[in-house]
Amino acid sequence: MTAADSKTKYWIEIRVEYQQAPEDWAPYLALFQTFGISNTTQFDNPPAIIGYLYESPSTEDLIKQIEIEFLEKGATQVLLNRVPEEDWSNAWREFFKPKRIGKHWLIQPSWEPAQPLPTDRVITLDPGQAFGTGEHATTAMCLQLLETIDLTDKLIADIGCGSGILSVASCLAGAKEVCAVDSDEVAVDVALQNAEMNQVDYQTLLGAGFDVLSSERTFDLVISNIISAVLIQLSPEVYQRVKPGGHWIMSGIIEQHWPDVKSAAEEVGFKFIEMRQEGEWVAAIFSR
């Protein structure tokens, strides 16, 4: 290995193949997420799921576990491909395609513009290494739930903003002010770039939950697509931060955790309005 090689960082492309496309990809996507595999895409023909894992000293052991787990759960083979970091951003890009979600949203990669209809609200994204292309059911359901309320002139907090997709959507739907918060520095940078790309203006902040927002700040809407445990933990503070008459849109909930998440929200005072489910993923909207 040359000196230059030793500096090269790699992503491992993991391609899990199946004989037949499952009726529901959600459990397989969830399993990828459990292993920290990102930028996941599934294909029905030929049936496969592909994602990327950043190579580290523990990757070899992790990959052994991944292989065992997926082969036990019906995969026909697990193929690995080492992708140098400089090629990675192009490698996964070919899987992110324009997509329509809900009544009005058209999500398009910045490198592959689609043909919008006059009624479309177009979100242009380069998600980089952040979560949030709209491909995942948890994001898509948030976009659908955003269409159920009037966001005109509203103050919104997007906690766990990832690529900024929901913050961009909120601005395009007429929000007055949006705070996009994420605990991951990369996501915060990406969210800022995506605000610029869509010519919308929102604040991007690095923090966990509401810790970077002064305690007086309250919102008409809090959106949080984060895992169930964090939603439960955040419930009391979300209630403090949502104005009376305001809403909480939550997502990222695996079906079996939904009763606990719903109880946590109701216990602090939220009123349940509606839930959506895609595969094993649940999203919901509550009012205060």
Ligand SMILES: C[S@@+](CC[C@H](N)C(=O)[O-])C[C@H]1O[C@@H](n2cnc3c(N)ncnc32)[C@H](O)[C@@H]1O
């Ligand atoms: C599933 S992604 C959602 C991204 C985007 N909002 C979407 O809907 O596609 C969850 C994001 O929440 C962030 N996150 C996790 N826990 C958090 C916390 N306690 N506070 C803020 N961000 C958090 C993660 O870094 C990740 O970017």
